[in-house]
Amino acid sequence: MKDTELINLYWNRSESAISETDKKYGSYCRKISYNILSNIEDSKECVNDTFFNAWNSIPDDKPDIFSAYLGKITRNLSINRYNKKRAKKRGSGEAEIVLNELENMIPSKSSIESEIESKLITKKLNQFLWTLKKEDRIIFVRRYWYVDSIKDIAKKMGASESKVKSILFRTRKKLKTYLEQEEIYL
Numbered sequence: 401m402k403d404t405e406l407i408n409l410y411w412n413r414s415e416s417a418i419s420e421t422d423k424k425y426g427s428y429c430r431k432i433s434y435n436i437l438s439n440i441e442d443s444k445e446c447v448n449d450t451f452f453n454a455w456n457s458i459p460d461d462k463p464d465i466f467s468a469y470l471g472k473i474t475r476n477l478s479i480n481r482y483n484k485k486r487a488k489k490r491g492s493g494e495a496e497i498v499l500n501e502l503e504n505m506i507p508s509k510s511s512i513e514s515e516i517e518s519k520l521i522t523k524k525l526n527q528f529l530w531t532l533k534k535e536d537r538i539i540f541v542r543r544y545w546y547v548d549s550i551k552d553i554a555k556k557m558g559a560s561e562s563k564v565k566s567i568l569f570r571t572r573k574k575l576k577t578y579l580e581q582e583e584i585y586l
Contacts, residue, residue, distance in 0.1 A: 403466035435547035
């Protein structure tokens, strides 16, 4: 089923919207959630919440890329759940490692100003990503968006784990330099 057909199911409040979305994007969303939470049950719950949120929030201007729309909802819900669990001193996994790697580059303020700043940072980050070689960009996104493990990235890219680690290290350094040149200090 095409994304436009799926979105129309949501718009028409068809009960099949959820099941059809699960057929097409359930595995994709569960993978994102599991990479963050390292827990199958929590991942399933987050994906169910994703579909529920999509049901309630399909905007008036329909999402351009439905998979990215669902992925973003899944990722945000999973990170929120992860943070709640972490606050209760339960569980850890790849997400903690990834967040630690980027801890000095993620703003922690919560205000209107930080929302505006966040949008600027997102724009600059996207510009930065397009300056990278394709392989480096894919590795960076797999690690910091999809929260894939180094081992999984190496396997998908046909590279050694040390090469992936090296690319990530160099890319983080380039990102820091790029943000400083853009006068963005986090």
